[in-house]
Amino acid sequence: MRRRTFLGITTGAVAATSTLAGRGASASPARPGSFAPHVVVAADGSGDFAGIQEAVNAAPAGNASAFVIGVRPGTYAGRVVIGADRPLVTIAGLGRRPQDVVIADDRANGTPNPAGGTWGTTGSASVTVDGSGFRAHNLTFANLFDEAAHPEITNRQAVAVLTRADRVAFSRVRFLGNQDTLYVNSPAATTVARAYFRDCHVEGDVDFIFGRATAVFDRCRVHSLHRGTTPNGYVTAPSTDISNPHGFLFTRCALTSDTAPATVFLGRPWHPSQDPDAIGQTVIRDSRIEAHIGSTPWSDFGTWPWREARFAEYRNFGPGASVTPDRPQLTPAEAATQTVPAFLRGTDGWSPDRH
Incomplete structure (x- = not known):
């Protein structure tokens, strides 16, 4: 089998359609023996x-080199925070599949x-990443908040992962949740x-990929859940500042759903605190x-019209394109x-897509 390296971790070759087969789909298994974790979680x-x-x-606080945490198969409950004083942390699943x-x-x-x-929305995150250079590979992040079980809670934004750091990268990772x-x-x-x-694999229903970061989704599956409402949901809610030429880029992805035709929007423009520069x-x-x-795949957000946002497509295909x-x-x-290079390289030449 052809081998490749991603973020310094050698894995099996991943077929281009490997993330398209369903929520439980996975690419070729990781090879935990090909790198040495500094510590193991079990x-x-x-x-x-x-x-x-x-x-x-x-x-180590202020670490200058990668600190690799290997995680054996299992479910690990509880909030996780990678602080700004913990740069270059890598969390790698040691199972065969991301769902392990x-x-x-x-x-x-x-x-x-x-x-x-x-x-609050920010505080709801299962995992918060403030440490620059964070990496994750071959695992699942989830927010398991059960909307049906908590009708008394009306603010149902429930974040699986919040990133606020620069140069963060994820490969063969599943992000599971509903809203946000x-x-x-x-x-x-x-x-x-x-x-x-x-x-x-990223899935959810309302604004389930959102924020002001520069984010590239390369060969990912983006799956809209059936919410049972009209509309059924929104894929993105970017709030990119006007000074930043690069917001969200989806390239060579598959946007899928099990819900009814023409019931989901590609996105709507989020203006946090009514910020006109977002x-x-x-x-x-x-x-x-x-x-x-x-x-008509784009939607206004309150009084903010989608036509004033930076929404665009190019050479997409399929029944919804x-x-x-x-x-x-x-x-x-x-x-x-x-x-991808235009979005990621910056002044430091960061190129996670080449490794």
Whole structure:
């Protein structure tokens, strides 16, 4: 089998369609023997630690080189925070498939906080990443908040992963939740923070990929759940600052759903605190779009019109990829500037897509 290296971890070759086969699908198995974790987490107590946060805390503060945490198969409950003082942490699942290692919590925005009040959207995150250079491979992050079981909670945003750091990367990772599954953000509105997702699976229903980060989704499956409402949901809610030319880029992805045709929007422009400078960008190119997306795929967000956002498509295909007056398309010249290198390289030449 041909081998390749991603983020310094050697894995089996991954077929281009490996993330398209379903929620439980996985690519070729990881090879934990091809790298040496600094510490191992095992739920049964056979490792160095039984919990993920304990292992993160073991990473040297201000670390100048990668600190690899290997995680044996199991489900690991509880909030995880990778602080800004813990850079270059890698969490790698040691199972054969991403679903073999699950890191999860179950709080929502409106869940009571023991310290008072509620957790809020940011506080609901199962995993929060503030450490630059964070990497994750071959595992699942989930927010297990059960909406049906908590009708008393109306603020149901429940984040699986919140990233606020620069140069974070995920490969063969599943992100599971409902509303607000993946929050890709930055420390401040005008601060650029880059995130790269390859061969990943992201699912949810309302605004389930949102924030102001520069985020590239490369060969990922983006799956809209059936919510049973009209509309059934929104894939993205970018809040990119006007000073940042790069928001969300989806390339060679598959946008899928089990819900009814033309009931899901590709996105709507989020203006946090009514910020007029949050001119969100979502670009979807060279991707398969299924029939859950209709001929008018973008939506206004309150009083903020989608036509003032930076929404565009290019060379998409599939039953939900029609070209209409309500679907702005990049020209070839524009498409040449909306690429993975353009989004990620910056002034430091960061190139996780090449490793």
